[in-house]
Amino acid sequence: AQKITQTQPGMFVQEKEAVTLDCTYDTSDQSYGLFWYKQPSSGEMIFLIYQGSYDEQNATEGRYSLNFQKARKSANLVISASQLGDSAMYFCAMREGGATNKLIFGTGTLLAVQP
């Protein structure tokens, strides 16, 4: 069965420092996609970054980068130069193969950025 594992329930980081949020996944599909979403206290799910399984280069979007290690089945999110506004819940998700393309989510990591 496909599964996403986030082992860090909570993380602290100092403002302006970089932080890595861990995500491992399990799938037997050859074609899949990996996502990171940010959920602030207001509740909306904000898309951050996407990595396709066939993408050879790690995805980057501004201060966000995805450290994709296919052999280890990991897709860690790196946030550089943390800002106070980065404090939120972060979810890793995988697009399930097949007809539905539904997203399977991890349990999330609560990030607190300290001044």
Added chain:
Amino acid sequence: GAGVSQSPSNKVTEKGKDVELRCDPISGHTALYWYRQSLGQGLEFLIYFQGNSAPDKSGLPSDRFSAERTGGSVSTLTIQRTQQEDSAVYLCASREGGSHYGYTFGSGTRLTVV
């Protein structure tokens, strides 16, 4: 519309009552998903629509839960005879048919069963 709209944003209901939650996806998005997020948890898949049909209902937790989609647009999630364990945030997402990563989420409906 510009985004996925969900209503109501908050709903408090008495145990045993029926509730309807509405999702208005982005115009033209053929795929629509409902998820449930219990307090402090990740998102749990409920049901997937492609157009008006629901080829995957595998996440619906019981027969008290049902959903429909009409006109390839608005979807309604209905919970009958609500229980306290139904209290959660219900999120809807839509995706353009040809996209592998363009999922847009609504702001959710926070359901509280008292």
